[in-house]
Amino acid sequence: MATSIHQKELERIRQHGAQTYPHECCGILLGKAEDWNKTILDILPMNNARKDSPQNRYMILPEDLIASDREARKRGLDVIGFYHSHPDHPAQPSEFDREHAWPWFAYIIVAVGKGVPRDLTAWLLSADRAQFVPEELQVTENGN
Amino acid sequence: MGVKVIIPTPLRQYADKNASVVVEGKTVDEVMQNLTALHGELKRHLYGEDGKLRRFVNIYRNEEDIRYLEKENTPVKDNDVLNIVPSIAGGNIHFGNEAVLPGIPGRK
Numbered sequence: 001m002a003t004s005i006h007q008k009e010l011e012r013i014r015q016h017g018a019q020t021y022p023h024e025c026c027g028i029l030l031g032k033a034e035d036w037n038k039t040i041l042d043i044l045p046m047n048n049a050r051k052d053s054p055q056n057r058y059m060i061l062p063e064d065l066i067a068s069d070r071e072a073r074k075r076g077l078d079v080i081g082f083y084h085s086h087p088d089h090p091a092q093p094s095e096f097d098r099e100h101a102w103p104w105f106a107y108i109i110v111a112v113g114k115g116v117p118r119d120l121t122a123w124l125l126s127a128d129r130a131q132f133v134p135e136e137l138q139v140t141e142n143g144n
Numbered sequence: 145m146g147v148k149v150i151i152p153t154p155l156r157q158y159a160d161k162n163a164s165v166v167v168e169g170k171t172v173d174e175v176m177q178n179l180t181a182l183h184g185e186l187k188r189h190l191y192g193e194d195g196k197l198r199r200f201v202n203i204y205r206n207e208e209d210i211r212y213l214e215k216e217n218t219p220v221k222d223n224d225v226l227n228i229v230p231s232i233a234g235g236n237i238h239f240g241n242e243a244v245l246p247g248i249p250g251r252k
Contacts, residue, residue, distance in 0.1 A: 024235060033153075050235075057235035062202040062209070066229055078153060086236035097234035100200050103189060104154035107234075129188060 001036040003081070003106045003122055004138040005029075009043050014117035016045050017085035017110040023054035028065070029081035029106060030072045038080045038106055044068050057096075058084045081106030088112070091119040093132040101125040106135055145222040147175045151186075152228050158185035172203055173216040175226060190228070200231040 016025040026048050031041040046064055050057040060082065069079050082105060086092075091111035093101075101107060103125050110120045122135040146166040151159045159165055160183070167182060169175030176197075180187040192198050203210045204227040210218045220226065 026232070028232075050233075053235075058233065060232040062204075062229040062231050065232060066204075066227075080153075082232050084234055089236040094234065094236055100231070100233040102152075102154045102200075102230050102232075104157065 001124075002136040002138055003038045003040065004140055005040040005108075006140050009040055010120065010139055012043055012045075013083050013108060013110055014120065016043075016083075017087075017112040017117050018115055020048070020054075020085065021112045021115045022087045024048055024050075024056065024058040024085050024087060026058040026060055026082065026084040028060065028068050028079055029083060029108065030068075030075075030077045031080045033078055033080050036104070040080065040106070041077060042075075043083065044071075055087060056089075079105075081108065083108035083110065085110045085112045085117075088114070091121040093123050098125065098129075098132055101129075101132065103127060103129070107132070108137070147220045147222070148225045149175060149179055150225065150227040152230060154230075155186055155189055155228070158189065159183045169220060171216065172205065172210050172218045172220060172226065175220055176203070176216070200233060202229045202231055203227070204229060 016027060027046050028044040029040045030044060031039045046060050048054050049059040049061045072079055086109055089111060091109040093109060107123045108120065111118045122137040123132040124135045126133055146168045148164050148166050150164050151162060156162060165179060167175050167178040169178050190197060190201050205213060205218055205220060206225055
């Protein structure tokens, strides 16, 4: 069980985190999945819908997710996960992240310290919803 | 005949890998109860311990959010489609005294 991502997409996630600092960025991971193995082939940067507390919260509206899902399917891809940033906090999922998480999806978190993207980690919700477990992120150098 | 419930990708593993399931019911609540009776493992991910739908679970009846209809009492009829759509949310509030960047990344 692993998730692979191209270096270019990884860099786009980091840059999105830097752009929105000190607010959280968020986005959708598109790609292909075979059971639990996922290949991220594109990312869709999204607007953070939590205008009330964007420095420590993010939300992707269900209507945005529906539209993105349609777009993905047209391209032969699926929504396979999400990313967000933790401004001035470690790239570790919070209790709030866990409560709101869905199984199976890959969750990528990038820590952004003082505007500079730092650690980037990937997580999966355990089947009993009790915890996030680290997901192996395989970074590829070549084209899709 | 019945109501077609579209199962989101992450939950298909708990519905015998089906992308949709047809179940009976006259309201959204009845359909959802029948769905989770049929596929028991779905319940944990759709309902909280208080027995209510989780906050980040959205249900659309024929593309209309039931929050703007009659919520779980929204009536349904044969051939209606219910779509279960996740809200995706989170954030960096940590409980306890974790370290913050810069420095050594903190853990609970």
